[in-house]
Amino acid sequence: METEKKSSQVNSYLSFKLGDELFAAHVNKVLNILELVKITQVPKAPDYMKGVINLRGNVLPVIDTRVKFGMSPTQFTKNTCILVLSIRIDGESVDLGALVDSVQEVLEVEDANIQPSPSIGSKYKSEFIIGMMKVKELFIMLLDMDRVFSSEELVMLQAHQDLEPES
Amino acid sequence: MNFQDLKIGTKLSVGFGALIAIAITLGLLAVFNMSKMRQESTIIDEEFLSELDIASDMLLSIQEVAQQMTAYNISEDPQYRRLGEKGFSDFKNFASQAQALAQRAENLPQLQASLNDILAQAATIESLMADAASQLANINQNRQGMDQSATFYMDNAHSLLNVQNQNMAEELARGGTDASRLEKIILINNIIDIGNEVRVANFKAQATRDVAALKAALGKFEQMNQYFAQLKPLVISAQNIAELEKTQAAAVGYSTAMVAFAANYEALQASNKEFNTAIDQIKNTVAALNQAAISETQAISKSNISLIDSSNAIMLVGLTLAAIFGFFLAYVITRSINQPLQEGVVFATRLAEGDLTAKLDTARKDEIGDLAKAMTRMVDKLRDIITNVKQSAENISSAGSQMSAKSQQVSQGANEQASSTEEVSSSMEQMSSNIQQNTDNAQQTQRIAQKAAQDIKTSSDNVNRTVSSMRTIAEKISIINEIAFQTNILALNAAVEAARAGEHGKGFAVVAAEVRKLAERSQNAAAEIDELSRNSVDIAETSGKLLENVVPDILKTASLVQEIAAASLEQNSGAGQINNAIQQLNQVTQQNAAAAEEMATSSEELSSQAEQLSDVMSFFNLGNEAVRSRAASRKPKARAIAHQPVQHIVFAGNKSKAKSAGIDIDLSEAHDDEYERF
Incomplete structure (x- = not known):
């Protein structure tokens, strides 16, 4: 609940790129930014599931965000980063890594500057998008990270994560 | 064939050959005589002088023997006898040397005969020398016998005398004696005296080595026997008669010993005489040998002298002949060479003066004649050459x-x-x-x-x-x-x-x-x-x-x-x-x-x-006429040469090239043409 309060107070967003498009996520959802490290592939995982990495001794599943957004699979460059996100799924906090093409910056945007996303003409599911931010003549799509990764596909991840501590 | 026509070599050979023949003959004669003289001298040296030497030695040694033996006879000392024997062995040694010489020598025919004689005498001498000792011993024995007899005689006579004298003295002391006693004493004294006389005569004869005196002394024994005969009837006492008989026996022994001595002494003297005779004979023989050797040596020397004299005479005559012959030959040969050489000199002098018309007598057949012919040919040739040279000079x-x-x-x-x-x-x-x-x-x-x-x-x-x-x-x-x-x-x-x-x-x-x-x-x-x-x-x-x-x-x-x-x-x-x-x-x-x-x-x-x-x-x-005609005959040829000057020049050029190596000159006509083109 504190985080809810805080998020209402904090208006900072982390912008990143997928392909040529700019996206942003609320900093409260972002735990950490990692350089690309070796990703261990998990057999029989869905195609957007890139694999797992070792984060300070914990297993962290990594999601290919581009695949999630219906784009071509991520080409690894030196700008490719892993965002460590803490998302809520069904009221539970889950950590996961999201591959992005590059991380841009931390922006402070007033709520007033966030416009609702156009419902028509967007190639992405509008349910993921909170709104559009206009910063320096550029539009940034503000993503609701909980929703992006809350689809049923991720349940197994959750299960997986639940299993982890036991094992 | 004249002597002039002989070759010079032959002439010289004849001359020198004759001289060499004379020299060789003289030389051979000299060598022959010399070798003969050498032979004779060798005979003298090896035979006669050796004979002389050995004979002298023999003479000396036999004289030594005689001397020593004589000394021995006189002194009867055996040392002299030993010396005599030593001399005799020397003599035999020399005699054997003489024997060897006689066998070796060829020119000593009488040596062997003389030596035989000498050796015979030597044998005699040797036997006499061997007898001498025994003879001397006999004589000594005789002397001792005589001395004993004499002593016995005198002792008995004196004892008889003493008895008579004693008797007489007794009778005188008794105052009366008789004449018979005196007569006995006188007779006894006579006997003693005559004994003494005999002994004295005996010793004198021995000292003088007079056997006749000894025999004369023996004659005194008759007188003695008379005294004994006179005395015998007078002696009465038996003792006196025994003494008288003993005295008479001693006188007989003495006379017997004297006779034996005389006989021995005579024998010794005969031996000595024989010994001396043998010695003298050897001496004479050796002296004869000496004389013969000396006379032989003298004869050979004389013959050598006459040989040298004759050789000298022959050499003198031969040398004189050789000298005369040599002078004669030298004159003849020199003359036979010299005269024609002088002719040649005259000829050469004329040549030197340029006269090639001179002539030389070429009739001789010796080398000088050959030289004359050759010189004549040379002059002919010279004449030809000079003629050619003259013409060539004009052409040149x-x-x-x-x-x-x-x-x-x-x-x-x-x-x-x-x-x-x-x-x-x-x-x-x-x-x-x-x-x-x-x-x-x-x-x-x-x-x-x-x-x-x-x-x-x-x-x-x-x-x-x-x-x-x-x-x-x-x-x-x-x-x-x-x-x-x-x-x-x-x-x-x-x-x-x-x-x-x-x-x-x-x-x-x-x-x-x-x-x-x-x-x-x-x-x-x-x-x-x-x-x-x-x-x-x-x-x-x-x-x-x-x-x-x-x-x-x-x-x-x-x-x-x-x-x-x-x-x-x-x-x-x-x-x-x-x-x-x-x-x-x-x-x-x-x-x-x-x-x-x-x-x-x-x-x-x-x-x-x-x-x-x-x-x-x-x-x-050159003797003008002949040369003129010859020159005329040559003229056309000279002209022909003048028509071909180029060849001549080429020839001359080549010649000069050959002479002065270094400058490369070629004056052939072809090159002249090249010069024109150039």
């Missing part, structure tokens, strides 16, 4: 003047040739200097090209180094880039953290944002530098490749230029050779010109020499 004179003219033409042509050659030579020199300049330029270009190639190579290497440096820079930049990226991420993380902190993180967010911006700028700058260095590397690599491509081209250029330089050098040397050849040609031409001029003067000289030769030849007197 005319040919020489023609040659002089031709030589001057040749000289002119050679001078022209020399000036043309000079021009060619100067052109060649200029060309040669141009080629030299080309060569120098080409060589310089080659050096420059090589330097350029070297420099480009260095540049290429530098570019390569630059490229590698650039790559290093790019690597370093990528590190910076990475650092910037990491910084960026760190800054973002910080910003995220700051943002999540809300109001509290505001300041930190600002710092993080600044850091992120710096990182971004660093990243951008690094990216730019990276880009730039990448471009630079590309450019540098291209430049390097281009430069590397240029190097072989430049090297090729350098080698081409080098070939050009080499070709130029060859050309240069070729030009130099041409130039040298032309210089030599020039030199030769100038020499030709000089030689031709010399030829001209030489030809004139030749003409004048030919005239001089003619003058010199006129010295000889």
Whole structure:
């Protein structure tokens, strides 16, 4: 609940790129930014599931965000980063890594500057998008990270994560 | 065959042969006589003188024997006997030497006979010497016998006398005696006296070695016997009668011993006489041998002297004959050589004066005659030669003047040739200097090209180094880039953290944002530098490749230029050779010109020499008529020679070439034509 309060107070967003498009996520959802490290592939995982990495001794599943957004699979460059996100799924906090093409910056945007996303003409599911931010003549799509990764596909991840501590 | 016609060698051989024959004959005679004399002298030395020597020794030794034996006989000392025997052994030794000589010697026929005689006498002497001792012993025994008898005689006689004297003294003391007593005493005294007389005579005879005196002494025994006979009837007493008989017996013993002594003594004397006779005979024989040897030696010496005298006479006569014969032969031979030689000298003197018409007698058949014939032939030959020489001299004179003219033409042509050659030579020199300049330029270009190639190579290497440096820079930049990226991420993380902190993180967010911006700028700058260095590397690599491509081209250029330089050098040397050849040609031409001029003067000289030769030849007197006709017959030939002057000159030229090696002159007509064309 504190985080809810805080998020209402904090208006900072982390912008990143997928392909040529700019996206942003609320900093409260972002735990950490990692350089690309070796990703261990998990057999029989869905195609957007890139694999797992070792984060300070914990297993962290990594999601290919581009695949999630219906784009071509991520080409690894030196700008490719892993965002460590803490998302809520069904009221539970889950950590996961999201591959992005590059991380841009931390922006402070007033709520007033966030416009609702156009419902028509967007190639992405509008349910993921909170709104559009206009910063320096550029539009940034503000993503609701909980929703992006809350689809049923991720349940197994959750299960997986639940299993982890036991094992 | 006259003696004059004999060869000189034969003459000399005959002369010297005769002299040598005489000398050899005389020499052989001398040698023969000498050897004969030597033979005789050898006989003297080996036989007669040896005989003389041995005979003297024998004589001395036999005299020694005689002396020692005589001494022995007189003194009866055996030492002398030993000496005598020693002398006799010496004598036998010498006799055996004489025996050896007699067997060896050929010219001593009487020696063996004499020696036999001597040896016989020696045997006698030896036996006598052996008997001498026993004889002397007998004599001594006789003497002792005589002494004993005498003593006995005297003792008995004196005792008888003493008895009578005693009786008489008794009778006188009694006062009366008778005459018979006195008569007995007188008789006894007589007996004693006569005994003494006999002994004295005996000793005297022994001392004087007189046997006759001894025998005379024996005669006194009759007187003694008378005294005994007178006394016997007077003696009455038995003792006296015994004494008287003993005395008479002693007298008989004495006389017996005396007779034996006398006999022995006579025998000894006979032996001595025989011994002496033998000694004397040996002495005589040896003396005869000595005398014979001396007389033989004298005879041989005399014959040697006469031989030397006759040899001397023969030698004197032979030498005189040889001298006379030698003088005669020397005179004859000298005369037979000298006279014709003088004729030859006169002939040669006339020749020396140039008179070739002289004649020499050639009838002789010896070497001088041969010499005369040879000299005559020589004069004939000389006459021919001098005639030819005279004509040849005239021909040479005319040919020489023609040659002089031709030589001057040749000289002119050679001078022209020399000036043309000079021009060619100067052109060649200029060309040669141009080629030299080309060569120098080409060589310089080659050096420059090589330097350029070297420099480009260095540049290429530098570019390569630059490229590698650039790559290093790019690597370093990528590190910076990475650092910037990491910084960026760190800054973002910080910003995220700051943002999540809300109001509290505001300041930190600002710092993080600044850091992120710096990182971004660093990243951008690094990216730019990276880009730039990448471009630079590309450019540098291209430049390097281009430069590397240029190097072989430049090297090729350098080698081409080098070939050009080499070709130029060859050309240069070729030009130099041409130039040298032309210089030599020039030199030769100038020499030709000089030689031709010399030829001209030489030809004139030749003409004048030919005239001089003619003058010199006129010295000889050839007997004019014959020579004139001969000269006339030769004239046409001389003219024919004059019609072919060229050949003559060629001949002369060749001859001069052969003489003066070094100047190469060829004056054949073909060359003259070349001069015309040139």
